Amino acid sequence: MPFSAFGLHPLLQRGAEALGFERPTPIQQEAIPPALEGRDILASAMTGSGKTAAFALPILHRLGDRPRGTTRALVLTPTRELAAQIDEHFRDLGGHTRLTSATVFGGLSMRPQEQAFRRGVDVIVATPGRLLDHMRFPYAALGGIEILVIDEADRMLDMGFLPDVRRILRQIPADRQTLFFSATMPPPIVSLSREMLRNPVTIAIQRKSAPATGVTQAAWPVPAQLKPALLAELVKSGRIRSVIAFTRTKHRANRLADYLSKNGVVAGRIHGNRSQNQRTQALGGFKAGKFPVLVATDIAARGIDVEALSHVVNFDVPKCAEDYVHRVGRTARAAATGDAFLFFSPEEEADVRGIERAIGKRLPRLTLPEFDYTPRPAARPQAPVHPRRPSLSANRDGGGGAGRAARRRGRGTGGRRSAAQPGPGRRGSERHAPGRRASTR
Numbered sequence: 001m002p003f004s005a006f007g008l009h010p011l012l013q014r015g016a017e018a019l020g021f022e023r024p025t026p027i028q029q030e031a032i033p034p035a036l037e038g039r040d041i042l043a044s045a046m047t048g049s050g051k052t053a054a055f056a057l058p059i060l061h062r063l064g065d066r067p068r069g070t071t072r073a074l075v076l077t078p079t080r081e082l083a084a085q086i087d088e089h090f091r092d093l094g095g096h097t098r099l100t101s102a103t104v105f106g107g108l109s110m111r112p113q114e115q116a117f118r119r120g121v122d123v124i125v126a127t128p129g130r131l132l133d134h135m136r137f138p139y140a141a142l143g144g145i146e147i148l149v150i151d152e153a154d155r156m157l158d159m160g161f162l163p164d165v166r167r168i169l170r171q172i173p174a175d176r177q178t179l180f181f182s183a184t185m186p187p188p189i190v191s192l193s194r195e196m197l198r199n200p201v202t203i204a205i206q207r208k209s210a211p212a213t214g215v216t217q218a219a220w221p222v223p224a225q226l227k228p229a230l231l232a233e234l235v236k237s238g239r240i241r242s243v244i245a246f247t248r249t250k251h252r253a254n255r256l257a258d259y260l261s262k263n264g265v266v267a268g269r270i271h272g273n274r275s276q277n278q279r280t281q282a283l284g285g286f287k288a289g290k291f292p293v294l295v296a297t298d299i300a301a302r303g304i305d306v307e308a309l310s311h312v313v314n315f316d317v318p319k320c321a322e323d324y325v326h327r328v329g330r331t332a333r334a335a336a337t338g339d340a341f342l343f344f345s346p347e348e349e350a351d352v353r354g355i356e357r358a359i360g361k362r363l364p365r366l367t368l369p370e371f372d373y374t375p376r377p378a379a380r381p382q383a384p385v386h387p388r389r390p391s392l393s394a395n396r397d398g399g400g401g402a403g404r405a406a407r408r409r410g411r412g413t414g415g416r417r418s419a420a421q422p423g424p425g426r427r428g429s430e431r432h433a434p435g436r437r438a439s440t441r
């Protein structure tokens with residue numbers, strides 16, 4: 001099915017073509033026609049499915065013939081990065097139209113945001129907290145809202161934003177179209193959607209807890225203290241070109257980025273303790289290919305959209321399978337492919353099995369033949385995976401001398417059988433052959 005079949009305004013079609021969209025993704029195919037008719041939508045679709053254009057195109061189309069000067073569409077999304085990305089998508093898709101959009105999120109001055117309200121930009125993309133800050137003032141009365149998007153509702157729930165969302169809902173017109181997106185539908189999200197939606201078209205794009213197609217997933221058994229060295233080695237050897245590495249805590253994100261930088265691998269970092277400016281610079285530098293690694297905590301990195309991202313590395317095993325699915329969704333955007341690696345220490349094996357149960361398959365185990373997996377007794381361990389365990393919180397280094405030892409060969413893999421020596425540059429060739437599974441079950 002071509003984009004032209006939707007009957008979108010020709011200028012929007014040009015916008016989609018300029019982005020290289022040839023055919024709609026499944027969520028676009030299902031959501032765009034009813035959204036164009038003004039129907040409410042309840043869609044279960046994750047980042048990477050093309051959901052942003054699935055709501056942005058109908059919004060831009062419907063606002064196209066409305067008078068300017070009033071904000072008529074509001075998109076609520078959980079993180080600053082997502083808000084910036086959605087806004088960019090609106091600008092790209094609507095680049096040939098006269099429609100305008102603006103972001104409203106914390107970490108930046110209120111002033112330009114206030115001006116956007118006063119100008120009556122057509123679309124505001126906001127995080128709930130900062131939007132409420134503005135809504136205390138008369139200039140931010142959102143009485144003209146005709147279309148509301150709730151994006152990543154389940155993550156808003158995780159981040160404790162649902163009360164803020166409800167507060168906002170009380171202050172915008174009840175007579176509106178609502179497009180509601182959530183990767184998963186836990187009970188509080190189902191009840192929120194029932195409160196908000198009128199006779200919605202329900203769309204479920206993929207099975208719950210199934211990562212985006214096109215992702216090749218594998219698990220890497222490695223002692224906890226050697227995780228930073230293994231990541232450094234994978235990048236230095238060229239097996240990984242560009243990677244977002246997820247850590248469980250801000251502290252571990254800092255430690256990993258420090259370790260990598262000290263060991264010759266430049267890494268940006270994104271987490272809640274970084275200023276908006278620092279985050280924007282890190283993301284911009286990474287997107288521009290200035291450095292190969294972006295270290296991120298889960299929440300800060302949610303929804304980051306990076307073209308040509310070759311790998312996601314789960315440096316820590318996510319606590320729940322759904323986080324894993326979200327993280328893996330960062331790579332393999334739309335039709336592209338990518339690899340998602342899960343680093344796990346012996347202590348994390350049970351969590352890996354939980355993920356495997358949830359995704360319904362066993363992840364192949366990989367090892368790097370030239371990497372020395374022998375635990376280094378002199379090395380101080382990595383920062384704790386569980387941040388509040390006091391006995392480990394004094395550790396300061398990022399894996400100790402692991403990098404030095406990474407090039408020592410022939411020490412075995414701590415009881416694991418290593419894969420055949422991969423050919424240079426053959427991504428994924430280090431995979432275990434069938435029947436040669438590592439003994440880490």
Ligand code: AMP
Binds near residue numbers: 023046050334
């Ligand atoms: P999203 O799920 O909205 O975050 O989008 C995921 C990525 O897919 C973005 O990089 C989009 O630019 C891209 N994308 C969205 N729709 C299409 C399409 N129809 N064809 C190709 N790429 C797309």
